[in-house]
Amino acid sequence: MDELHTIADFVRWAASRFNEAHLYFGHGTDNAVDEAVALVLQTLHLGQELPPLLWQGRLTYREKTQLLNQLQLRLEKRIPVPYLTQQAWFAQLPFYVDQRVLIPRSPIAELIEARYAPWLEIEQVNRVLDLCCGSGCIGIATAIKSFPEAEVDLVDISPDALAVAQKNIDEYQLNDKVHIVQSDLFTELAGIHYDLIVTNPPYVDAQALEEMPEEYHHEPVLGLAAGEDGLSFAHQILAQAKRHLTPHGILVVEVGASAPALIAAYPDLPFLWLEFARGGEGVFLLTYDQLPD
Structure with a gap:
């Protein structure tokens, strides 16, 4: 965790781990990068789109810990992202x-x-x-x-x-x-x-x-x-x-x-x-x- 600092760091790292684990994507995304973006941004309560400036925003220790816990559940228990974040998008609306x-x-x-x-x-x-x-x-x-x-x-x-x-x-x-x-x-x-x-x-x-x-x-x-x-x-x-x-x-x-x-x-x-x-x-x-x- 000491090597991961920014939102972009966590998205890149998560996408690599998702591909490495051969996860299945079928609950709102169809690839590891989009899956990582969804999990990271929703966990951080940042919505669907992020201004470019914020991708390099550094995370707090608490945020890093929360993200790593979520990522571990996705990787080890194969829990779909919407269940982890308790949010799914449908017809451009959050539910x-x-x-x-x-x-x-x-x-x-x-x-x-x-x-x-x-x-x-x-x-x-x-x-x-x-x-x-x-x-x-x-x-x-x-x-x-x-x-x-x-x-x-x-x-x-x-x-x-x-x-x-x-x-x-x-x-x-x-x-x-x-x-x-x-x-x-x-x-x-x-x-x-x-x-x-x-x-x-x-x-x-x-x-x-x-x-x-x-x-x-x-x-x-x-x-x-x-x-x-x-x-x-x-x-x-x-x-x-x-x-x-x-x-x-x-x-x-x-x-x-x-x-x-x-x-x-x-x-x-x-x-x-x-x-x-x-x-x-x-x-x-x-x-x-x-x-x-």
Whole structure:
């Protein structure tokens, strides 16, 4: 530690150690340098971007000790950075996260930033459902960036996840329009209709779950596992969604790598597979009329 003095020193050293340890990057970054930048800057409460002058800022003994502890946890226990810093960025917004919820990483963020255009008009949307909400990032970002006048329900079966979602609602002061509901999918939503249902449910199949890098095993299996073919939740959502949509509403679902299995299971459904400029795949859109009755 005596040889490391500046922010730049710690970022360089951390990136070298991450590469040396062959860490897996998939929770907000895709390389050792970006991972090191995220861990160092967030631990030091310096945000996402740093003025050039500060890279040579010398750290205090306490800051060095804190950083080394964080780096040790990342290297030895393979804990993802957002769990170490309890912060993840989604749709250009920061969210609190811990090991009660998955780390936000859905490409749906791009759709939110585009206000779900061209499939919805802002004046059409009065009520939104974020199903299997986890941290609440999709629903909260939708409330902030897409439809600021809409009511948003965040639904999850896990009370632990909903506690995290409520913390994020409180942080953004959205209690007047964003609400949590504990429910097994649509079970507690009888008679409620939405103009938009958006969901990133569990979709990892049994083999993929077993083969996931160690970093993913810090996440709650409840948010990942979806049976042998990864479709156990997608089947239920497709069977029930129409009765909770308005006639002009849309359903947006992420199924990730389980997309081929879903297409094979529903050869007659006209899935629209969305494309994303920043990468990501396996997200489909269906309108009310396209959904099975």
